[in-house]
Amino acid sequence: MTDTQISQDKRLVEAIANGTVIDHIAPGQAMNILRLFKFLGKGKKNRMTVGFNLRSGDMQCKDIIKIENVTFSPTETEQLAILAPNATINQIANYKVVDKYKLRLPPEIIGAFTCPNSNCITHVEQDATPRFKVSKLPNGQVMLRCHYCERVFEREVILKTNGLES
Amino acid sequence: MTNPLFQKDIISISEFTREHIELVLQTARELKEHPRDDLLKGKLIGVTFFEGSTRTRLSFETAINRLGGRVIGFADASNTSLGKKGETLADSIRIITSYTDALVMRHHMEGAARLAADISPVPVINAGDGANQHPSQTLLDLFTIYETQHHLDEIKIAFVGDLKYGRTVHSLAEALSLYNARIYLVSPESLAMPQYILDHLSAHNIKFSVHPTIEEVIPEVDILYMTRVQKERFDETEYQHLRSKYILNAAMLTEAKSNMKILHPLPRIDEITLDVDASPHAYYFKQAANGVYARQALLSLVLNKEI
Numbered sequence: 001m002t003d004t005q006i007s008q009d010k011r012l013v014e015a016i017a018n019g020t021v022i023d024h025i026a027p028g029q030a031m032n033i034l035r036l037f038k039f040l041g042k043g044k045k046n047r048m049t050v051g052f053n054l055r056s057g058d059m060q061c062k063d064i065i066k067i068e069n070v071t072f073s074p075t076e077t078e079q080l081a082i083l084a085p086n087a088t089i090n091q092i093a094n095y096k097v098v099d100k101y102k103l104r105l106p107p108e109i110i111g112a113f114t115c116p117n118s119n120c121i122t123h124v125e126q127d128a129t130p131r132f133k134v135s136k137l138p139n140g141q142v143m144l145r146c147h148y149c150e151r152v153f154e155r156e157v158i159l160k161t162n163g164l165e166s
Numbered sequence: 167m168t169n170p171l172f173q174k175d176i177i178s179i180s181e182f183t184r185e186h187i188e189l190v191l192q193t194a195r196e197l198k199e200h201p202r203d204d205l206l207k208g209k210l211i212g213v214t215f216f217e218g219s220t221r222t223r224l225s226f227e228t229a230i231n232r233l234g235g236r237v238i239g240f241a242d243a244s245n246t247s248l249g250k251k252g253e254t255l256a257d258s259i260r261i262i263t264s265y266t267d268a269l270v271m272r273h274h275m276e277g278a279a280r281l282a283a284d285i286s287p288v289p290v291i292n293a294g295d296g297a298n299q300h301p302s303q304t305l306l307d308l309f310t311i312y313e314t315q316h317h318l319d320e321i322k323i324a325f326v327g328d329l330k331y332g333r334t335v336h337s338l339a340e341a342l343s344l345y346n347a348r349i350y351l352v353s354p355e356s357l358a359m360p361q362y363i364l365d366h367l368s369a370h371n372i373k374f375s376v377h378p379t380i381e382e383v384i385p386e387v388d389i390l391y392m393t394r395v396q397k398e399r400f401d402e403t404e405y406q407h408l409r410s411k412y413i414l415n416a417a418m419l420t421e422a423k424s425n426m427k428i429l430h431p432l433p434r435i436d437e438i439t440l441d442v443d444a445s446p447h448a449y450y451f452k453q454a455a456n457g458v459y460a461r462q463a464l465l466s467l468v469l470n471k472e473i
Binding site for chain 1: 298
């Protein structure tokens with residue numbers, strides 16, 4: 001990788017005035033995050049730049065998304081963590097990084113995804129906010145267990161049900 | 167000392183430890199041998215069946231009445247505010263649990279009992295939530311296994327019939343994974359035990375095997391747990407073909423061990439022929455009767471600090 005290439009990628013991250021840069025997204029996952037933005041209604045009027053398969057110092061390849069004038073609530077951050085467990089969030093204000101943290105799988109995720117089980121009480125009762133315990137199998141597979149119906153789903157099934165195919 | 171189930175919700179067998187299970191079984195045994203009519207004296211229990219289930223409801227109501235408690239409730243939701251006026255389940259639960267000392271509840275949707283427990287100020291006992299959990303059934307099954315075999319550890323048990331949709335076998339298999347059971351699975355391929363249950367068994371180092379016929383497991387097992395293969399899941403030709411494989415008759419029992427007992431959550435349709443009823447191996451009606459003792463034990467423990 002040349003210095004010019006790194007500098008170009010870095011500029012891509014730094015060029016935002018206010019908003020959020022999601023960096024170190026596993027290659028290919030940026031499309032799914034864009035679907036999540038659509039799901040959350042984030043992408044409507046805000047300027048976005050998306051980089052696919054950019055060179056990265058510590059990853060062979062990565063995707064980057066920058067979205068202006070948008071921040072993420074804790075629930076939305078949990079959703080992002082399920083989609084891109086190792087990505088980094090950079091909060092930008094006035095061209096400067098004011099907060100930076102790595103996404104981690106939360107132990108529990110509340111109100112972020114609907115339950116794939118169509119006979120789960122969460123589909124009919126407003127008091128039953130969808131809630132999943134998150135765990136990781138020894139082979140790395142992320143599983144989510146519904147607090148109410150107790151069904152256990154692979155991460156991919158949850159994402160597919162919520163229109164966020166991985 | 168306060169018993170560990172006092173004022174606790176009983177929603178899922180997955181929340182039970184060995185100690186909890188053994189406390190319930192020991193209490194059930196004591197109540198069967200020495201009936202008590204005072205343990206729920208002065209207590210009012212809501213028995214709310216948003217979905218009908220005659221045996222489970224009558225078993226709970228019998229348990230409450232035998233222990234000196236009183237019951238309010240309904241046998242189906244069609245004539246309630248929830249059924250007729252569109253009241254939410256959550257609001258119904260808030261009202262009913264403001265009247266009662268505990269709530270026994272059955273509902274056709276999975277997770278309904280957990281929702282009730284989350285909002286109820288009094289203990290909730292799940293009497294079945296859709297295809298999910300029915301912990302008092304599992305406890306009565308365990309009580310019956312213990313009663314007939316005098317132990318739970320390393321029980322050899324065959325599950326026969328609909329292993330895909332049968333929550334009874336899922337929960338019992340899960341509970342027996344605490345006891346190093348040996349499990350034999352006999353079902354049509356289309357009604358096989360779900361992978362997540364098999365994964366759970368593997369994670370607990372439980373040995374299991376899949377078998378095409380009942381005959382080959384009968385000589386091996388202590389408990390033959392039959393379930394109903396539901397006719398409506400198959401076309402007529404396929405169902406008739408399966409009938410011969412998953413129907414138990416008396417002639418098939420000649421190789422059974424003397425201690426072997428046949429259990430069934432009932433209702434039995436035609437998967438156990440009537441000639442089995444007279445066999446010393448048949449235990450399903452006594453199992454149903456044990457439901458009252460298991461439920462007496464649960465209610466007593468949930469509503470009494472000490473017994």
